[in-house]
Amino acid sequence: METRLPKIxxxxxxxxxxxxxxxxxxxxxxxxxxxxPVMVGxxxxxxxxxxIKSIADVCDHLRNAKKQPVKILFxxxxxxxxxxxxxxxxxxxxxxxxxxxQIHALDKNENFLKCAKEFVIPIATLNKERLRxxxxxxxxxxxxxxxxxxxxxxxxxIHFKEAQDLYTHEDVYDALVMMNFFYHIDGExxxxxxxxxxxxxxxxxxxxxxxxxxxxxxxxxxxxxxxxFVFLNKAMRVGCYDPTPGQLFxxxxxxxxxxxxxxxxxxxxxQKIENERAKIYGKNxxxxxxxxxx
Ligand SMILES: C[S@@+](CC[C@H](N)C(=O)[O-])C[C@H]1O[C@@H](n2cnc3c(N)ncnc32)[C@H](O)[C@@H]1O
Numbered sequence: 001m002e003t004r005l006p007k008i009x010x011x012x013x014x015x016x017x018x019x020x021x022x023x024x025x026x027x028x029x030x031x032x033x034x035x036x037p038v039m040v041g042x043x044x045x046x047x048x049x050x051x052i053k054s055i056a057d058v059c060d061h062l063r064n065a066k067k068q069p070v071k072i073l074f075x076x077x078x079x080x081x082x083x084x085x086x087x088x089x090x091x092x093x094x095x096x097x098x099x100x101x102q103i104h105a106l107d108k109n110e111n112f113l114k115c116a117k118e119f120v121i122p123i124a125t126l127n128k129e130r131l132r133x134x135x136x137x138x139x140x141x142x143x144x145x146x147x148x149x150x151x152x153x154x155x156x157x158i159h160f161k162e163a164q165d166l167y168t169h170e171d172v173y174d175a176l177v178m179m180n181f182f183y184h185i186d187g188e189x190x191x192x193x194x195x196x197x198x199x200x201x202x203x204x205x206x207x208x209x210x211x212x213x214x215x216x217x218x219x220x221x222x223x224x225x226x227x228x229f230v231f232l233n234k235a236m237r238v239g240c241y242d243p244t245p246g247q248l249f250x251x252x253x254x255x256x257x258x259x260x261x262x263x264x265x266x267x268x269x270x271q272k273i274e275n276e277r278a279k280i281y282g283k284n285x286x287x288x289x290x291x292x293x294x
Contacts, residue, residue, distance in 0.1 A: 046133060065261055076109075167194065199224065233255070
């Protein structure tokens with residue numbers, strides 16, 4: 001028989017004019033800048049776990065193709081839980097190293113960034129499941145009653161920028177991750193503008209959350225094409241299961257890669273598959289199957 005534990009009554013977290021509170025029924029975490037008239041968003045660590053895993057896979061491919069550390073930007077990052085979730089994923093893969101990746105993050109809201117730079121997690125954002133995933137990455141020695149701190153082993157790898165607008169931010173990155181942002185933007189013209197600017201900051205890969213993509217597939221595809229990007233899954237054909245009930249979604253469907261990089265990744269993967277086949281079947285069989293079909 002299933003034993004249901006009572007839900008935690010989350011305490012609110014208030015610092016730097018930011019209020020973070022949890023809704024116990026909905027498992028939602030609301031962040032609000034109390035210095036602004038209206039500024040509410042939802043966020044928490046492990047919000048899109050499969051997408052974070054896909055981004056780590058994408059970085060693997062980019063790293064192999066470029067043979068240099070991958071410079072990645074999470075924007076907008078809000079209070080920083082996406083770059084932190086990503087850093088944890090890389091740490092689990094033993095890849096959280098400067099010669100593999102450089103993680104950057106920005107948001108236009110100064111108060112959200114102040115919280116992000118503190119690397120604390122309001123207890124309001126943790127349910128039992130999330131806490132289990134984060135146990136070894138939290139520092140329980142902190143004194144604050146309603147926060148826990150992330151350990152420096154992961155936080156030292158994340159560079160938060162000063163508060164700025166994504167449109168006017170001038171740096172260029174190998175990869176840009178844009179989650180839960182695009183679908184908030186109103187009007188086709190504005191969507192074109194933000195997407196163009198995003199593709200121009202992402203020199204090789206751009207990933208967005210599935211809602212942004214699925215609600216605007218035409219715009220995303222057209223702007224990607226105009227900027228010389230193609231779907232990464234065309235080069236990879238890797239699927240993964242999304243937890244949304246009844247829906248199969250390949251997160252790479254929302255990842256675009258510059259066409260020449262996609263080709264390089266495709267070649268590397270083809271070579272890897274050939275090598276594996278040769279190991280399993282031996283060279284002769286591998287050569288036979290390579291000969292053109294009659
Ligand atoms: C719904 S939150 C999503 C944050 C984060 N990606 C997540 O999923 O947890 C939207 C964020 O976009 C930021 N934002 C809105 N317009 C922006 C812009 N033009 N440039 C940078 N950040 C922006 C807001 O400050 C807010 O933190």
